[in-house]
Amino acid sequence: MSRSLSASARRVQDTLRELGYHYEVTETEHPTRTAADAARFVGCTVGQIAKSLIFKGVESGRGVLVITSGANRVDESIVSAELGEPIAKADAEFVREQTGYAIGGVPPVGHRRPLLVLIDRDLLQYDAIWAAAGTPNALFRLDPRDLAPMTGGRVVTVTVETRRHGDTETRSGGDRETGRHGDTETVDDSDRT
Numbered sequence: 001m002s003r004s005l006s007a008s009a010r011r012v013q014d015t016l017r018e019l020g021y022h023y024e025v026t027e028t029e030h031p032t033r034t035a036a037d038a039a040r041f042v043g044c045t046v047g048q049i050a051k052s053l054i055f056k057g058v059e060s061g062r063g064v065l066v067i068t069s070g071a072n073r074v075d076e077s078i079v080s081a082e083l084g085e086p087i088a089k090a091d092a093e094f095v096r097e098q099t100g101y102a103i104g105g106v107p108p109v110g111h112r113r114p115l116l117v118l119i120d121r122d123l124l125q126y127d128a129i130w131a132a133a134g135t136p137n138a139l140f141r142l143d144p145r146d147l148a149p150m151t152g153g154r155v156v157t158v159t160v161e162t163r164r165h166g167d168t169e170t171r172s173g174g175d176r177e178t179g180r181h182g183d184t185e186t187v188d189d190s191d192r193t
């Protein structure tokens with residue numbers, strides 16, 4: 001599998017190794033461009049897919065990577081507050097210039113420029129998650145607890161306060177199983193943003 005990785009996926013695999021992780025990048029035959037595609041391919045819930053969303057500080061031009069659960073929608077005002085300035089959504093060119101990867105393949109690590117990295121707290125409820133690995137066909141499975149040390153990112157609550165009333169409390173209480181129940185309702189968000 002890993003022998004035939006494309007150049008971008010290979011770069012992510014090498015970065016993971018350099019950082020001391022034994023995670024294995026897999027390339028899929030069909031693109032897994034969206035969280036829903038990826039979930040279907042690996043057979044996990046959409047919530048277990050780590051989406052990489054890039055934003056741009058309007059004043060500084062600084063890039064922000066928000067790694068969020070595929071089931072969630074990011075509250076941009078939270079991202080803006082974390083960065084300390086207004087933000088805008090990144091266009092395809094900015095994504096490539098900052099990360100070195102194209103949209104749909106932006107990995108959590110190995111970016112061209114240093115990005116402010118924010119990690120969705122919701123990802124930590126899972127035993128395992130999947131993240132893009134350099135191309136829309138590349139993924140790797142990881143323990144979400146490795147995300148913060150791996151990226152130097154901050155774990156924050158980045159999601160829009162949703163329809164799931166009272167869920168925030170129960171979520172931090174270690175109920176990993178129940179955490180996935182809400183996923184089906186929020187699948188539509190995966191293609192959005």
Ligand code: 5CA
Pocket residue numbers: 032033034035038049050051052053054089090091092103104105106130131132135136190191192193
């Ligand atoms: N390979 C999948 C699953 S890991 C993946 O990378 N999903 S993703 O969500 O991390 O990347 C797709 C994201 O790219 C979308 O959620 C969206 O935020 C962003 N995106 C898609 N099209 C554009 C666009 N035209 N401009 C800027 N960002 C875009």
